[in-house]
Amino acid sequence: MMQKLFHYASPQNFYPLAGKLWPVFAALATALTVWGLWLGLFVAPADFQQGEGYRIIFVHVPASWMSMVIYLAMAFWALLGLTFNTRLSGMMTRALAPTGAIFAFLSLWTGALWGKPMWGAWWVWDARLTSELILFFLYLGYIALTSAIDDSRRSDKAGGILALVGALNVPVIYFSVKWWNTLHQGASVSMTQGSSMAKTMLEAMLIMGVAFWMHAIAIALYRVRNIILVRERHAQWVADLPEVKAHALKEPS
Amino acid sequence: MIWNNWTDFWAMGGYGLYVWGSFGVTAGLMALEIFWLKRARQLALTQVSSALAVAETQEKDWRA
Numbered sequence: 001m002m003q004k005l006f007h008y009a010s011p012q013n014f015y016p017l018a019g020k021l022w023p024v025f026a027a028l029a030t031a032l033t034v035w036g037l038w039l040g041l042f043v044a045p046a047d048f049q050q051g052e053g054y055r056i057i058f059v060h061v062p063a064s065w066m067s068m069v070i071y072l073a074m075a076f077w078a079l080l081g082l083t084f085n086t087r088l089s090g091m092m093t094r095a096l097a098p099t100g101a102i103f104a105f106l107s108l109w110t111g112a113l114w115g116k117p118m119w120g121a122w123w124v125w126d127a128r129l130t131s132e133l134i135l136f137f138l139y140l141g142y143i144a145l146t147s148a149i150d151d152s153r154r155s156d157k158a159g160g161i162l163a164l165v166g167a168l169n170v171p172v173i174y175f176s177v178k179w180w181n182t183l184h185q186g187a188s189v190s191m192t193q194g195s196s197m198a199k200t201m202l203e204a205m206l207i208m209g210v211a212f213w214m215h216a217i218a219i220a221l222y223r224v225r226n227i228i229l230v231r232e233r234h235a236q237w238v239a240d241l242p243e244v245k246a247h248a249l250k251e252p253s
Numbered sequence: 254m255i256w257n258n259w260t261d262f263w264a265m266g267g268y269g270l271y272v273w274g275s276f277g278v279t280a281g282l283m284a285l286e287i288f289w290l291k292r293a294r295q296l297a298l299t300q301v302s303s304a305l306a307v308a309e310t311q312e313k314d315w316r317a
Contacts (some may be wrong), residue, residue, distance in 0.1 A: 106279050230297045
């Protein structure tokens with residue numbers, strides 16, 4: 001098992017594995033999205049308080065979850081990279097960041113569109129919203145920092161430290177609705193108390209959550225392949241790849 | 254099926270702008286990211302090809 005893990009820690013071995021895996025996750029994401037949207041938009045009943053407006057939850061909650069999960073995944077890869085000095089870790093951290101930034105933005109965007117009709121405000125400076133905004137800026141900061149440093153090892157290291165330190169913000173976002181008096185409602189799904197939602201609504205939300213998760217994995221695997229190609233462009237195994245040969249024939253440079 | 258007709262569906266009980274504004278931008282950004290990724294792959298392959306071409310000419314120079 002460990003040996004297998006170390007085997008795939010090398011970009012050369014991970015590249016074909018990621019190539020095989022991403023279509024599986026993309027197919028799962030598509031199927032689950034269709035199912036989740038069907039349940040959420042055509043089966044789940046209207047909410048007794050918020051009418052049809054609550055349906056924003058089916059994109060808002062999954063996007064918000066993913067914005068936090070992806071940051072934790074980045075911190076995990078960063079820790080691995082800083083401890084074991086493996087090259088793939090930095091590439092994985094980097095492959096996750098743009099997707100995390102998009103989900104953080106979507107969390108804020110859909111939140112604003114939900115807040116306006118329900119609270120009467122697009123934005124309030126409450127703890128949940130503010131800490132999510134900080135998360136969005138952490139993603140942007142990570143992307144800016146890593147792309148400003150040319151040397152990939154140093155850039156991975158600097159980015160890794162930012163990813164690790166910034167991870168402290170994730171539990172703050174999650175528990176903000178408990179720790180402070182926020183306008184944002186409490187957790188819809190709690191590990192200790194179960195859920196406060198109707199069964200179909202909860203099902204649709206969880207299915208969309210898993211769908212977004214699969215989407216993020218597919219995207220990160222696809223992106224890490226791009227990063228591996230560019231970083232390993234001088235390696236013989238890259239030159240031997242069939243897609244590289246085909247591309248060179250198509251566009252002789 | 255909980256809707257009487259498509260008009261009701263799109264109206265979302267008066268919340269249409271907010272609901273579709275959320276779903277639409279989410280779908281749009283996801284699609285855009287996929288498009289960016291596909292383009293980035295072509296760019297990466299081009300970068301690899303040119304690196305290989307440079308390596309090849311250097312080798313030739315060295316032989317000559």
